[in-house]
Amino acid sequence: MRRITIDPITRLEGHGKINIFLDEMGAVRNVYFQIPELRGFEKFVEGRPAEEVPQIVSRICGV
Amino acid sequence: MATADFEPRIIGFLCNWCSYAGADLAGVTRLQYPPSVRIIRVMCSSRVDPQFVFKALAEGADGVLVAGCHPGDCHYADGNYKTMRRFQLMKKVLAQLGVEDERVRLEWISAAEGNVFARVIQEFTEKLRQLGPFKPGRKLAAGEEG
Amino acid sequence: MSKLKIASYWAAACGGCDVAILDIHEKIIDVANIADIVFWPVATDFKEKDVEGYPDGYIDVTLFHGAIRNSENEHYARLLRRKSKILVAFGSCATMGGVPGLANFKNRDGILARVYLESPSTQNKEQVLPQTRVEVPEGELELPYFYEEVKTLADVVDVDYFMPGCPPAPHQIWAVLQVLASGNLPPKGAVVGASDKALCDECQRVKTEKKVKKFYRPHEIIPDPQKCLLEQGIVCMGPVTRGGCSAQCTGANMPCRGCYGPLDGVVDQGAKYISALASIVDANTSEEAEQIIGQIVDPAGTFYRFGLPGSLLRRARNV
Numbered sequence: 001m002r003r004i005t006i007d008p009i010t011r012l013e014g015h016g017k018i019n020i021f022l023d024e025m026g027a028v029r030n031v032y033f034q035i036p037e038l039r040g041f042e043k044f045v046e047g048r049p050a051e052e053v054p055q056i057v058s059r060i061c062g063v
Numbered sequence: 064m065a066t067a068d069f070e071p072r073i074i075g076f077l078c079n080w081c082s083y084a085g086a087d088l089a090g091v092t093r094l095q096y097p098p099s100v101r102i103i104r105v106m107c108s109s110r111v112d113p114q115f116v117f118k119a120l121a122e123g124a125d126g127v128l129v130a131g132c133h134p135g136d137c138h139y140a141d142g143n144y145k146t147m148r149r150f151q152l153m154k155k156v157l158a159q160l161g162v163e164d165e166r167v168r169l170e171w172i173s174a175a176e177g178n179v180f181a182r183v184i185q186e187f188t189e190k191l192r193q194l195g196p197f198k199p200g201r202k203l204a205a206g207e208e209g
Numbered sequence: 210m211s212k213l214k215i216a217s218y219w220a221a222a223c224g225g226c227d228v229a230i231l232d233i234h235e236k237i238i239d240v241a242n243i244a245d246i247v248f249w250p251v252a253t254d255f256k257e258k259d260v261e262g263y264p265d266g267y268i269d270v271t272l273f274h275g276a277i278r279n280s281e282n283e284h285y286a287r288l289l290r291r292k293s294k295i296l297v298a299f300g301s302c303a304t305m306g307g308v309p310g311l312a313n314f315k316n317r318d319g320i321l322a323r324v325y326l327e328s329p330s331t332q333n334k335e336q337v338l339p340q341t342r343v344e345v346p347e348g349e350l351e352l353p354y355f356y357e358e359v360k361t362l363a364d365v366v367d368v369d370y371f372m373p374g375c376p377p378a379p380h381q382i383w384a385v386l387q388v389l390a391s392g393n394l395p396p397k398g399a400v401v402g403a404s405d406k407a408l409c410d411e412c413q414r415v416k417t418e419k420k421v422k423k424f425y426r427p428h429e430i431i432p433d434p435q436k437c438l439l440e441q442g443i444v445c446m447g448p449v450t451r452g453g454c455s456a457q458c459t460g461a462n463m464p465c466r467g468c469y470g471p472l473d474g475v476v477d478q479g480a481k482y483i484s485a486l487a488s489i490v491d492a493n494t495s496e497e498a499e500q501i502i503g504q505i506v507d508p509a510g511t512f513y514r515f516g517l518p519g520s521l522l523r524r525a526r527n528v
Contacts, residue, residue, distance in 0.1 A: 001347055007257050010250045013224040015281075021347035029347060036281050036353050038339070039221050040320035042328055044311040049506045051428050055466065056514075059308040062225020062376065113480040117521040134495075148498045149487040152508060156483055159314070159509035161527035198526065 001029065013063045071191035073100040073184070074119040075128040078108045080138040081173050082130035088177030096181040097188040100128065107131065108169075109142035113153045116167060125197045126166045126187055130180075133171040143171070165190050166197060213269045213390060216248035216260075217299075218289055220282035221309045221359070222275025226300040227251040229376035230272070233383045243390055244269075248289075257285075263292045270389050272299040272372075276309045276518065277360040280341075281353035290366040295389065297401070301375040301468045303362040305478075306518025308375070310359045313517045313524035314510065317357050359518045370395070372402040375468035375515055378454045403453035405473055408465050412447055412456040414438065420491035424504040427464065438464045439489070444505060446512070449475065449482045468515045477521045479512035 007017035015037040021029045041060055045053050077083040083104045089096065105111060108131025116127045129150065137143040150169045157167060168187060172179050217227060227249075231237065247268055248255045271293040277283050290296050301307040312320060325331065325338050341354050362368055372385060381402035388394070388401065395401060409416065416437040425442045432438055438445040438459060445464035447456075451472055458465050471478035486505070492498035505511075513520055 003348060008250050010254045010256075011252060013251065015219075019348075019350060030345070032345065032350055034350065034352060036279070037221065038320075038324060038355060039278060039309045040312045040315065040324060043315050043320045043323040047314065047507065048311075048510050049426065051426060052507070052511070052514075056308055056311070059223045059225065059375070062223035062228055113483040114475070114477050114521065117477055117480045121521040121523075144493070145488055147495055148490050148492065148502065149484055151495075151499055151502050152487045152490075152505070153480075153483050155502070155505070156479070156509045156512065159507075159525065160522050161525040162522070163527075 002026075013061055069192060069196060071099050071125040071188050071196075072123060073126045073128055073187060073191070074124040075100045075102045075130065075184075076105050076108070076111045076115060077102055077128075077172075078110075078131045078138075078143075079104055079106045081132035081136065082108070082170070082180065084174035085130075085172040085176045085180045088174065089181045090177075092177050094177055094181040096184040099188045099191075100184050107137065107139050107142040108146040109137075109139070109149070111146065111149075113149060113156075116153065120162065120166070120197055125194075126168070126191045128168050128170065128183070128187060130170045130172045130183075133173055136173065162197075163194055165194060213244040214247045214267060215244045216246065216268045216271040216289065216293065217251075218248065218271065218273050218275075218285055219250065220273070220275030220285065220303070220362075221278035222300075222302055223308075224251060225376040226272070226274035226302075229300075229374075229379055230382055232379035233386075234379075236383050240386060257288075260288060260292055265291050266294050268293040270295045270297065272297050273362055274300040274303050274376075276302040276306050277356070277362060277365050278309055278312075279353040279355050283360075283365050284353075286362055286366045295369045295394075296362075296366065297370045297372055297385075297389075298362040298368045299372050300377055301373055301470065301515040304371045304373050304519065305470055305516040306359050306361050307515055310516065310518040311510065311514070313358050314528065315525075316528050317355060319528070321355065358524045361519045364518070369397055371398075371400045371470075373400065373451060373468065373470040374402070374454060377402050378457075380455070381453055400451070400470075400473075403451045403469055406452050407472060408447040408450045408452045408454070408456055408459070408469070409437075411452040411454075412437075412459045412465075414459060416440065419489040421489050422491045422501065424501065426506060432462055434462060444486070444511060446478075446482055448485045449478055466511070466514045470516060470519075478516050479509070479520055482512045483508075 002022040004020040009016040017034050019032045023029045111129050119127045131143040131146050170183050248260050271289045298304045339352050343350050385402045414437045415435050419440050421442050423442050432441050443464050446467035447465040450465055450467045451469040475481045490501050
């Protein structure tokens, strides 16, 4: 089984990697897409004042 | 989790005119109290920047004492009022950072109150013995996970 | 003269720092004339394997943004440190932890549980959590390890320069790129792209005397656009924050939240602000002080909005 890894994926916002598994004929057997990032905004906004949340969550994506 | 042989380490910021003199009086009159406090003399309790308190905790102190003149008696007139306000806000922040309320204390101790100083250290040490050592979020070594 | 080789990488980041670099607009052409980009995931297709293949020190300058949240972030920090002559901690996340650093008010288990198990829009009957290694029929897959706490770039590698801001202002980015290209480098460890005076020096608002009898949350008051926000009872971190950002926030009627970090000589920006703010509380008795100070909501989350991992205590404990 041949494996092609694309790491990192590029020209978009965010982290990702792709693993492609090929059989003996070179046909795609399976593809796995993984997101190796997590920051946890949905947890750490708990306890912050409501009027501050827009400013905080705007940092989820700066694009 | 306190162990019987845990010796708490207290950093004490004492103002020159009142509380440091009070601590000195405790010594001169040979009052007994646990050897847990390491004293740093400042000219006024209002010199104590919250950074000092946080740094003490971050670098091995189990408790921090800030001591000044009684309100109205500050050698610099109103320094200790600033200390009081700073301390109140600092306590709110420390609470949010999960630092137990009993680990950081503000006391008014006059130059004549050697006995008060000795009692405060005695009580504070006991309390810290019950609370156990303070574990700062130490800087993790290369490659270590939290 | 050979072109400079520059790289830009994001760890636990949002992409805002990359957009800020592009916000130098047409000057990007000047940059392209003097430099080649050799790694920049948002804009170019270089892979990790390419960077591994570069000789050590091949990259002249790497702008590293994003906080260190997991083992992959740390891996890239070390890799890029090896391959770069100059490594710049770029933006608030890399210099002091940034907004992702607010996760240090929570713990790892709580975050994973909320994200993958508890949040209302998640359906995860099998209660699956991310694993660092998993066997699939075709082979093995890996994911990074999510650390117990967020760290700054300098916590894991040796950093040459620190450039604060969320994001760093484009005019400052251009200024720093010019300095780096010139070869007249500041001393190692310097903060670049920022002023060494507090924001108040740049802010256009009129400042008189600071005595606050009541604090207001920003939505409770319509602020006078000319007067200092802090004097009007709005918590503003200007006095303890580095300037250099052109005071965009206070100029837009929003209080400063400290993204440019502390000034020289200050180790813990949040702790310094405790001192600054308490000093202007106009109270003569302990009770009055307590009542006024009680009006400040979420002090730790506000004073450490961008800098919790870089602070003295680094994280909340017993959470």
